[in-house]
Amino acid sequence: KSPDWNTMKFLPRCTALLDPPAADSPASNQSARHPDDEGNPLARSLVAPSYDAVTSAPPCADEVSPVTRYTYILTACAALNSCNLGYDIGVNTDAGVLLQRSMSLTDLQVELFMGSVNFYAMAGALGSGYVSDKYGRRNTFRFAAIGFVIGTLIMAGAPNYCILMIGRVFVGVGIGVGLAIDPIYISEISPASHRGSLVTWSEISTNIGILLGFIASYAFYPVPEETAWRLMFASGGILPLVMIYLSTYVMPESPRWLVKHGYLREAAAVVRRLNVEGFDAAGAVKEIEVSIVQEERALNKLGWGALLAPTPALRAMLIVGVGTAVSQQIVGIDAIQYYLVFILENAGIVARAPQAACLVLLGFLKLFWIVVAGRLFDSKGRRPLMFISLGGMVVALIMLAVADFSQLSGIWSVLGLAIYLSAFSLGMGPGAWLIPSEVFSTAIRAKGMSVATFCNRLTGTFMSSTLLSLASYISFGGVFVLLGLICVCVSIFFYFFLPETKEKKLEDMIKYFCDLTNDKSLIDIEISSPNDLSEDL
Numbered sequence: 278k279s280p281d282w283n284t285m286k287f288l289p290r291c292t293a294l295l296d297p298p299a300a301d302s303p304a305s306n307q308s309a310r311h312p313d314d315e316g317n318p319l320a321r322s323l324v325a326p327s328y329d330a331v332t333s334a335p336p337c338a339d340e341v342s343p344v345t346r347y348t349y350i351l352t353a354c355a356a357l358n359s360c361n362l363g364y365d366i367g368v369n370t371d372a373g374v375l376l377q378r379s380m381s382l383t384d385l386q387v388e389l390f391m392g393s394v395n396f397y398a399m400a401g402a403l404g405s406g407y408v409s410d411k412y413g414r415r416n417t418f419r420f421a422a423i424g425f426v427i428g429t430l431i432m433a434g435a436p437n438y439c440i441l442m443i444g445r446v447f448v449g450v451g452i453g454v455g456l457a458i459d460p461i462y463i464s465e466i467s468p469a470s471h472r473g474s475l476v477t478w479s480e481i482s483t484n485i486g487i488l489l490g491f492i493a494s495y496a497f498y499p500v501p502e503e504t505a506w507r508l509m510f511a512s513g514g515i516l517p518l519v520m521i522y523l524s525t526y527v528m529p530e531s532p533r534w535l536v537k538h539g540y541l542r543e544a545a546a547v548v549r550r551l552n553v554e555g556f557d558a559a560g561a562v563k564e565i566e567v568s569i570v571q572e573e574r575a576l577n578k579l580g581w582g583a584l585l586a587p588t589p590a591l592r593a594m595l596i597v598g599v600g601t602a603v604s605q606q607i608v609g610i611d612a613i614q615y616y617l618v619f620i621l622e623n624a625g626i627v628a629r630a631p632q633a634a635c636l637v638l639l640g641f642l643k644l645f646w647i648v649v650a651g652r653l654f655d656s657k658g659r660r661p662l663m664f665i666s667l668g669g670m671v672v673a674l675i676m677l678a679v680a681d682f683s684q685l686s687g688i689w690s691v692l693g694l695a696i697y698l699s700a701f702s703l704g705m706g707p708g709a710w711l712i713p714s715e716v717f718s719t720a721i722r723a724k725g726m727s728v729a730t731f732c733n734r735l736t737g738t739f740m741s742s743t744l745l746s747l748a749s750y751i752s753f754g755g756v757f758v759l760l761g762l763i764c765v766c767v768s769i770f771f772y773f774f775l776p777e778t779k780e781k782k783l784e785d786m787i788k789y790f791c792d793l794t795n796d797k798s799l800i801d802i803e804i805s806s807p808n809d810l811s812e813d814l
């Protein structure tokens with residue numbers, strides 16, 4: 278029996294098991310209880326996993342459901358949270374240089390300041406799952422925003438480097454929590470047929486934040502340096518304040534969280550608002566209940582031990598998923614973005630006005646190509662765009678290296694940076710998160726994505742914390758040559774290991790890795806029998 282046949286067979290039976298109880302039954306009264314109550318038996322018996330664009334899809338979701346205006350509004354609200362990370366990258370591109378001159382910082386201190394945000398973001402991301410499950414998605418948005426506001430205010434008023442780094446802790450934790458909750462919330466309010474495209478709004482929002490950071494640099498360039506970087510940091514508190522307002526007065530709790538904790542009537546009310554008139558909200562709530570049980574069964578079959586000692590099929594999945602996430606950072610994107618002004622100064626562009634203008638131009642280009650990539654991934658495929666992206670980055674890095682070694686005009690460095698950032702946004706930017714979500718099976722997806730995210734941030738921390746020191750030894754030109762060689766190695770890795778995931782179902786990817794490694798154990802774990810699921814329900 279094929280996976281599709283099994284799925285089609287047992288889902289109608291699961292739905293039948295979840296018929297609404299009689300109006301006077303305890304279960305019926307429970308759905309109307311206050312949100313502070315204990316929770317129904319289903320909620321108490323399950324531990325919520327981490328969700329992404331694939332795992333959160335209800336098994337019976339309508340594949341052709343249209344996206345309503347309300348869904349677009351809520352997606353935009355959630356994606357706005359990702360602007361905080363982008364703003365931090367964008368504003369520190371210029372503020373890092375001003376800080377170094379204002380506080381007489383060493384290159385090592387600047388590197389620690391820049392790179393530490395990724396380290397603290399890892400801690401925030403690890404804790405976000407517990408916070409979002411226990412206290413809700415809306416409260417998690419508020420928690421992330423409050424942390425970012427506190428951090429930006431501490432940094433803006435910091436009298437010394439020590440206080441500055443304390444503010445960096447709050448900013449990093451806020452960013453990490455925000456990055457984890459954005460795709461969860463968006464995936465839980467989106468129709469299944471549009472979930473992938475809507476989740477990419479977070480990546481677009483990050484690039485909007487980078488552009489806003491560059492614009493802040495341009496806006497404050499006439500201000501004295503000692504004051505300019507403080508104003509730049511303080512301006513970063515505006516977006517989180519907007520986020521606090523939106524999460525309090527505009528955004529509802531996600532239907533999945535409400536169902537998970539037993540608020541069935543509240544969940545049905547949110548589902549009705551998210552969909553067109555006449556949509557079967559009660560049926561959707563049933564499907565969410567079924568999907569929660571399905572996913573929990575799959576997650577419980579494979580613990581963390583399976584990732585530490587994986588079967589051949591799981592090992593192949595981890596190599597592709599985690600390897601792709603690490604590749605995004607090892608090509609140097611965070612390092613180059615954080616030190617753009619240092620690179621421009623090295624190229625001879627030393628005045629603040631032209632530096633700020635270059636940053637704004639680069640920000641617009643990066644944002645444009647990330648939007649284009651969102652349309653091309655589904656039409657052209659994942660592999661072609663990843664290779665085009667890496668090829669463009671290699672060309673750009675060669676151009677940057679030649680410009681540095683030959684002392685060419687600064688315009689050549691600006692052109693090289695423009696090609697590098699555009700090429701990255703066309704493939705490696707969004708692809709590094711899309712591909713892992715598509716190759717990990719249900720049984721390991723939450724854990725696999727956690728490992729991939731952790732390794733991505735860890736690599737970003739290392740790259741952004743060592744670039745200046747490395748450049749002082751081998752020059753910026755030498756750094757560009759090294760990054761170009763890394764891009765070539767990543768291309769070789771993708772050529773041999775990266776499968777095409779375009780239009781592939783979960784069952785297709787499981788079969789691919791099982792056939793590749795001649796390991797059929799994963800199929801047995803992923804495919805549930807009707808009787809097993811009936812017992813759990």
